[in-house]
Amino acid sequence: MRKIRTYQDVPHDTGSGLLEQVLDQHHRLAERLALVRSVVAIASGKGGVGKSAITANLAAALAARGLAVGAVDADLNGPSLGRMLGVSGARLADRASGVEPARSPSGVRVMSMEFLQEEEDAPLRWREPSMGRFIWQSTLETGVLREFLGDVEWGELDILLVDVPPGTDKIARLLELVPDLDQMLLVTTPSETSRFVVSKSVRMAREAAVGTVALVSNMAGHTCLECGHVSDLFAGDGAKRLEEESGVPLWAEIPFDPRLGAATDSGTPLVITDPDADSSRAILTLADRVEEHVGIREDGVVEETGS
Secondary structure (H helix, E strand, O other), X not given: OOOOOOHHHOOOOOOOOHHHHHHHXXXXXXXHHOOEEEEEEEXXXXXXXXXXXXXXXXXXXXXXXXXXXXXXXXXXXXXXXXXXXXXXXXXXXXXXXEEEOEEOOOOOXXXXXXXXXXXXXXXXXXXXXXXXXXXXXXXXXXXXHHHHHHOEOOOOEEEEEEEOOOOHHHHHHHHHHOOOOOEEEEEEOOOHHHHHHHHHHHHHHHHOOOOEEEEEEEEEEEEOOOOOOEEOOOOOOHHHHHHHHHOOOEEEEEEEOHHHHHHHHOOOOHHHHOOOOHHHHHHHHHHHHHHHOOOOOOOOOOOOOOO
């Protein structure tokens, strides 16, 4: 039987330079993240639950408290975080020390694939061999995410938020690059379908021993702006059921609010323009919990999931 050698089995000096390049990339990534107190993933596994809007508002809320905050848009095919944070169309400076991220009006350092595309409506296309494109695409996408994390000059950060696109495979990709992830916020809705999908992400986070895992229920009811009546958008409450079944705490319940979407569409997060809105209050409560858990790994304490 053929023995497949791993990188560890191959001598450093291979002649091709491939191994040396891979090891150098890992070293550069580790050096960059050593300046970040907490890497926080905002993920789900399911699409359409509002991860990007929550990421944008959470980033702005944390930055408003004086924290040094960075935000990575890991959705390479449908980037939206730059637009939601008011830096759409930003042009990046490439320096010897790395690419300088865009700065949002709220003070968040942002990196997104949008900044690397010249045309607004240009779909993302990879330069790969015409045969077996699906094989190359995963490798290329992982490489771009590594560059966003390791080749961008983030500087010293309190929190680096990563907006993870749908799919547990995208979560696994981030965990491969950041195996000691500090926090993971799993966004769901009260729907049973969302609970079913997100439960798989909960299991993945637990098996990866992520420092702190928490649930965020988005679109948890709708408050009428005219009369104040709260109505449910979904039958049942899959988010609370998921909390009970998994033991993962529910850190925030964010009500549906058209103003939240309108504000992020305009690049002005609602937590900044209207912090007293119900949805803003819920996100600010979430910011409290995230801030409480900054640096728990560096302090030598890793909180158990569900605490």
